[in-house]
Amino acid sequence: MVVSASAFRAALGAFATGVCVVATRDPAGRPAAVTVNSFTSVSLDPPLVLFCLDRRGSALARFEAAPAWSVHVLADGQEELARRFARRSQEALLSDPWAGLSWSDGEDGLPVFPGCLARLSCRAERVADGGDHSILIGRVAALDWRAEGRPLLYFRGRFEAVAERVAA
DSSP: OOOOHHHHHHHHTTSOEEOEEEEEEOTTSOEEEEEESOOEEEETTTTEEEEEEETTSTHHHHHHHOSEEEEEEOBTTOHHHHHHTSHHHHHHOSSOTTTTOOOEEOTTSSEEOTTOSEEEEEEEEEEEEETTEEEEEEEEEEEEEOSSOOBEEEETTEEEEOOOOOOO
């Protein structure tokens, strides 16, 4: 049986994932960011995480060269932030995706977006081959999070929110 790329994508679309924006600075010091749903933990000891980037995308070279990056776990209501740094959305934007966006520099010099459920500052550890994607692994150097809030999800090609539980 041959698994087509479109069938594989459709099947995996049934797996709801969280949405993150990963940010860094390029060698010239300019901020760079990309929206991902391929973020996951790898190890507790040492604390390692990973995300994947398409080898054909323009963001890969900036992140492969970066010594550090920050991961922002997005909250429900941050869909606009996710769209600004999604590859297809960036290609459609005629202006700078950073223009008019609320962000600041963290203590580590990496971009920080307010309102996220969690933020992890990571030191680039290594890049592994992942077929048509590269797997970027980072060691968590610092983190912060908030206990309240609901996540922004990606499900079947759309952003979704966690539904409120109905008391039985």
